[in-house]
Amino acid sequence: MDTAVTDRSNRLSVTKLGGKMVADYWANVFTARERGEKVVWYNGSAVNPFFQAAGLVWCHGEAFSARLAAQHLEQPAQLAAQEYGYVGELCSYARTHLGCAVLTQNAGHANGTGIVGLPEQAELASRLPAPDFFVNAYAGCSTGQQWDDISFRVFGKEVPIFNVSLPFLWGNKPDAGYLIGEEWEQASRYVVGQLHELVRFIETMTGRPFDWDALRQNMAYIKQASQLRREAMALCAHAPTPATFWDWITSIAHINFLPASQELVDYFAAVKAEVEQRLAEGVPAVRDERYRVYFDGFMNWNKLGFLARKFAAHDVAVIAGRYTHQAFWQEPHLIDPENPITGMAQHYLLCPTNHGAKTIKHLVLRDCEQYGVDGIVFHSTRTCRAFTNPQHLIAKAAQRELGIASMFFEGDVADASFYKDEILESRLAAMLEGIDVRRARGGVVPV
């Protein structure tokens, strides 16, 4: 029950500066037409460095869905989607974004029998500029690939669309592992080929030769930004942690789709600096950190602040998560700024849902050990089966191999009606009690 008057969470203050960067980015997207710029719609993989190099305005659909949900403005889009015929169990990212697509497409054609009020329609519809073309580059989840095809159809199949195919890292062969094995090598080469085709497509769309220098420059910035981000994350192995999962969530937008620039590098330098400063001054991210947990699952965007406060209220520091730590240019050493394509191809393959359960288990347990985690909170994300696939297997493995407890709570990525607070409260309390008992038996006095 979130009635705590005192907010025991202490999120990084640099995120406020970061918030403005994101708002400016979207304002830029919304006004693209006024400047006569070309707009590309995409989802999933961070292919934006290509778009940026080509002088395009890029609009990440999922990101917009997440933003709407975080601002509690997702309702009109979701209603528009329901009206159009999308069943409520469909991936709510897709549903929200397709609702926006429907509203954008119908702008000016509102027929009055819609359930989304005309003023709301006009507001949302005017926000997302209709695309000049689509690029689909979605690893892991099959829905991701189909989603852009459907958006393409919602817009009457009138604008071009290009598909980058990203193989699933299933690991058929015994030599398969994280970043190793013949399948990894083959898949990397395949995607490199796909990205070259993408560049050719972009050249056709823009009517200009592709600016490879600009791409190299973009990737140099991104590599730097990512390194700083990873270094800052690593510092959270310290107890009490200077930053939490909720801080990394707040800076996903930056690493995932903000323009590659010195400003981006400076932002993550500031993040790292604040983390270091907190360490030096002994300032914790959670007032009384007594438990450290790992968060596996998609983010519940409707409940960002709410969840940050709730966990802190239980003295729980959520240190790391699969969504934040196994994604978003997370292996910067793979990027060679002089010749970035292979590193980019490989990162697109390293989507956190693009691995078999064995690899995901390896990554999650590795992080749990690195960050000294007491328990895992699994967000059983109602409309995201890609993320929930291996969760039960991982939970069992964590208990078996590391003696780490887990709990599952029910919620969703962008549809607030699936969140069940009572389940999170009671199961979290139970897990923490279990940790206390284990500690007492192990002779460890709860901090």
Place this chain on the structure above:
Amino acid sequence: MTHYLGVDLGSTTAKTVIVNDTGRIVAAEVVQMGAVSRASLARAMTSALEAAGLDESEIAETIATGYGRRLVPGAGRTFTEITCHARGVAAMCPGTRLVIDIGGQDSKAILVDELGIVEDFAMNDRCASGTGRFFEVLARAIECDIGELADLALSGNRDLEVSSMCATFAETEIISLLARGERREDIAASVHRAVAARTLGLVAQVGRHTPVVMTGGVARNAASVHFVAQALDVPVSVPDTPQITGAFGAALLARESFRGHQIEADGQAGTHRAAPPPDCATCDPAHAGMDPGPDGRPLIPVRPR
């Protein structure tokens, strides 16, 4: 004169309506049953005949609808409650385009054309989300009678989050709100708002056409009507006798069936319907034997078990 009988056999109530050859209601009964049973059904049919002063032999055709329609003896045919509600509302409130029926266990949004023919429909009957069940859960949790709910809800003003789709989990949300010291009025209003939001989703599937009429048991709850109207942002009418729209529609269909499906698409259609055509704003009862209630509206006597 020939007469026709419509029977709507719900899960706990049996509604019977007798119409005459012009389609005018001459008797309407609502009988509370424990569960669907032939005995209660027989009672409902008998009391309708008594109220109309008719003998069984004077009924030319019977049509049954509702959950228990297959149990009705002597029913020539059955029609779904979707078709019957649409027909009944179209006759009671001519020109209706959208019929919303929030029942105890299911909810329906029915798109109707000018002849009362179903154009499209959406149903929610796989879970309690957006059904009258939510109101039962609410009444139990805040400890009030179902009859008091409307007044409580209409006095609420705070918008509290009752977001769960699941009636069971909504109950725990309500309990948490009570524990937090929230007023029963505000909680009741918020639950009504949540049901209305689900209704909006259902309407989305068929389109928000107007005019809109709410029917079924929950339509007697003035607060639910108010919040649905608010969610849809259009006026919502309720027939004076929302409980019997299904049985009325069934009776009309019995009449049409007997007459060999003579449906005329021109202005003469009006003369085949209830005369005079009822108007929801000033609904003249036109039902024999109905006593007006305290607000002047006719009440259908509900016979206890």
Place this chain on the structure above:
Amino acid sequence: MSDRLTTALARLTEVAGDPDSYAQSWKQRTGGKVVGAFPMNFPAEVAHAAGALPVIIQENREPDTSGRNLLAEFYCGYTRNIADQAAKGRLDHYDGFFLADHCIQLLGAVDVLRFESPGKPLYFGQLETSLGDAWTPDAVKKKMQSFIDEMEAFTGGLITSEALRRSIALFNENRRLLRTLFEARRTGNARFSSAEMQVLVKSSMVMHKAEHTAALREILDAVGEVERDSRIRLHLSGHFCHAPKPELLAAIEECGAIVVDDDLYTGARYISTDVAADIDPVTAIADWYLKRDANFPCPTRVKHATDWEDRLIRSVDTSGAQGVIVLMVKFCEPHMLYYPQLRKQLTERGIPHLLIETEHEGVPVESVRTRVEALLERIRHTQLVSS
């Protein structure tokens, strides 16, 4: 119905109802290997050419129990049931597993299986799903070759071009015979109920092909003609990866309808396309995969140039169906994503339609009846008004 037809149909019904027993007895009889193939695009001819029995793994009729804590609640009936079957050892009689489809839920379920049966050979050859790209045909051909290579490793034998050609011919013949029965139904032969038509297809998915073809010939010889009556004609659409329950099909028809055509997986889709017999078999199998989607667009593939809705409406026009029932597996994302496009077109064309969701456990018969009856009432009423 003649004795021969009754016997053959009974045999196929038995197999369709209990594929596990069939596979186990085939194994005992022949000593051969049984390949568990996951739906919907694995080229089973490859397994046949290697001398194995390819079985498209079916949803079973047991309530999900142990498997419930391996995959979350919100997965389609098929995938949850696969996880449950894996947990209970119901898939143990398969000697190996092959998968060509990339549906993320299916991957989750197969991964569960992989975890539960670590020693079993299991190969995922991800077929290209973006079908309109210039490089797709070559990529698909390579994948088909990989299936052949993996199958050879699995069975420990060589798969010759000749063996492939023979298997292709056999499978083509089986599809052709089934298409004859579907065409008969489409053009007015009401001999078989929709549940019986499904038995014909489902048994083909799990039986040794030659044995199934023999049974089909018996049926075709004795089928005769039953004239269609005046029941409302319906087209059933969708329901990917597994079969809708026979009770559901029966409930639909009991309301006063007759199913005259479908585009179900365990229906017209399974038999729609043959493999070319006159070209190199590997190329032919790759072409089959691409042509199959062109013949009947599948929402699990991405092909911008073709529209499922157009194909659906053509089917409805051809068969004279008066309405469409979309059978959607609850939680099936490809279907949920595409459905609004279908709905839009059906509405624009004035074709009455209904959406029914299905789950692994239970058919809510009364609820189905109410909805289907309302659809039929609407169709009849509209007919009367316009006549």
